[in-house]
Amino acid sequence: MKTLLIKDCMILTMVEGEKPFLGDIWIVDGRIAKIGSSIEEEADRVILAKNMVAMPGLINAHNHASMSLLRAFSDDLKLMDWLDKKMLPAEARMTREDVYWGTTLGIAEMIASGTTAFADMYVHMDAVAQAVLDSGIRASLTRGMVFLEDDGGRRMAEALDLIDNWTGAGDGRITTMLGPHAPYTCPPKPLQGVIELACKRQIPLHIHLAETVEEGEKIRAKYNQTPTEYLHELGMFHDTHVLLAHVVHLNESDVALLRGMRGGVAHNPVSNLKLGCGIAPVRELIEAGVTVGMGTDGAGSATTLDMFAEIKAATWMQKLKHGDPTVLPAEAALRMATIESAKLLAIDHEVGTLEAGKRADLILIDLDKPHLQPVLDIPALLAYSATGADVDTTIVNGEILMHQRQFQTLHWEEVKREATARARRLVEGL
Numbered sequence: 001m002k003t004l005l006i007k008d009c010m011i012l013t014m015v016e017g018e019k020p021f022l023g024d025i026w027i028v029d030g031r032i033a034k035i036g037s038s039i040e041e042e043a044d045r046v047i048l049a050k051n052m053v054a055m056p057g058l059i060n061a062h063n064h065a066s067m068s069l070l071r072a073f074s075d076d077l078k079l080m081d082w083l084d085k086k087m088l089p090a091e092a093r094m095t096r097e098d099v100y101w102g103t104t105l106g107i108a109e110m111i112a113s114g115t116t117a118f119a120d121m122y123v124h125m126d127a128v129a130q131a132v133l134d135s136g137i138r139a140s141l142t143r144g145m146v147f148l149e150d151d152g153g154r155r156m157a158e159a160l161d162l163i164d165n166w167t168g169a170g171d172g173r174i175t176t177m178l179g180p181h182a183p184y185t186c187p188p189k190p191l192q193g194v195i196e197l198a199c200k201r202q203i204p205l206h207i208h209l210a211e212t213v214e215e216g217e218k219i220r221a222k223y224n225q226t227p228t229e230y231l232h233e234l235g236m237f238h239d240t241h242v243l244l245a246h247v248v249h250l251n252e253s254d255v256a257l258l259r260g261m262r263g264g265v266a267h268n269p270v271s272n273l274k275l276g277c278g279i280a281p282v283r284e285l286i287e288a289g290v291t292v293g294m295g296t297d298g299a300g301s302a303t304t305l306d307m308f309a310e311i312k313a314a315t316w317m318q319k320l321k322h323g324d325p326t327v328l329p330a331e332a333a334l335r336m337a338t339i340e341s342a343k344l345l346a347i348d349h350e351v352g353t354l355e356a357g358k359r360a361d362l363i364l365i366d367l368d369k370p371h372l373q374p375v376l377d378i379p380a381l382l383a384y385s386a387t388g389a390d391v392d393t394t395i396v397n398g399e400i401l402m403h404q405r406q407f408q409t410l411h412w413e414e415v416k417r418e419a420t421a422r423a424r425r426l427v428e429g430l
């Protein structure tokens with residue numbers, strides 16, 4: 001039996017209706033065994049967490065972690081130019097080892113800023129899975145599939161290999177999905193094949209949707225439909241869990257098509273702002289009963305994987321859009337980054353709130369700083385003042401991945417050296 005006791009912290013469980021309280025958390029074999037005030041239990045290790053808040057780890061519901069190698073390589077471009085002229089040529093040079101070290105760099109940033117799980121869509125996914133395994137983080141992995149050049153048979157085979165070989169690995173830390181990339185890269189025939197397979201085997205789907213005006217124009221010109229209508233007509237929302245990334249451009253009837261869907265939407269506010277895509281209809285989706293979580297997208301576009309930046313951007317953008325500061329209050333934004341994102345990854349029975357019986361995926365945030373005092377309202381401090389740099393400790397499955405801001409499972413100097421050399425080679429001459 002392996003035990004860890006966290007003592008004397010303010011606990012924000014993120015269970016609806018529960019207020020923060022001063023207490024302790026006892027972790028046994030990776031799960032929260034007890035949570036409450038004055039727990040007197042023996043433990044292999046004790047963390048004294050005075051002046052800290054314990055909250056569920058943040059869950060990044062849409063990422064391409066390996067794109068951390070392409071951070072600050074191509075900024076201030078329109079999405080299609082950014083993708084076609086910069087990202088795809090650099091990605092064409094990426095080896096399996098590049099993806100391993102790029103993903104590890106992304107994971108290092110996530111651990112350092114309080115993210116304990118992420119959903120990833122990329123290539124060389126066995127390298128991504130290995131990086132997840134080695135670092136101790138949790139992830140839902142998807143082989144991204146573009147079907148423009150051929151029938152996509154090789155990509156589909158890789159997607160199924162990922163699912164067959166890695167689902168459940170790392171004591172359940174790795175889960176998998178099928179990832180057709182986007183409506184504009186997936187024609188009806190192969191996309192329908194993926195959807196039918198997903199429904200038959202009950203494999204969740206992960207796809208980009210309605211990110212730009214240009215995407216809407218492309219799909220309108222080809223199929224005389226909105227991107228959402230296109231996916232709906234192919235049966236995507238009938239019988240399986242779907243993680244939709246971005247979902248910026250929806251009309252009222254598109255929102256109605258998503259009502260009752262399994263899964264939901266990963267909102268990516270910083271990427272949407274930076275690429276000038278628009279402001280997603282978060283309030284309308286939530287009012288329609290759609291689950292809305294939060295993600296960063298890759299650092300190639302968002303430039304940072306700090307979920308605290310996403311939390312701020314999400315709430316500010318909705319307040320601005322509706323001209324109303326009461327829209328998306330602090331606690332609702334924190335919920336999007338924790339339990340709502342956990343629902344999108346289909347792991348909310350295990351993580352996303354701090355409750356006895358759940359996996360111990362949690363973070364400690366150090367409040368002993370000028371920008372986090374006085375401590376009057378913890379959710380407001382976390383949503384509006386905190387940054388990823390305020391995270392002191394990151395724990396996944398009861399394992400400490402960062403403590404007092406020191407990585408426990410990664411060798412930072414090695415990660416930095418490998419990532420720098422590989423990034424320079426990837427972008428040379430582009």
Ligand SMILES: CSC[C@H]1O[C@@H](n2cnc3c(O)ncnc32)[C@H](O)[C@@H]1O
Binds near residue numbers: 144145182
């Ligand atoms: C085939 S693997 C995933 C693929 O997606 C690309 N990508 C990264 N960010 C975005 C985005 O915001 N919209 C569309 N596609 C994106 C990434 O470069 C990979 O090629």
Ligand SMILES: [Zn+2]
Binds near residue numbers: 062208245297
């Ligand atoms: Zn993306």
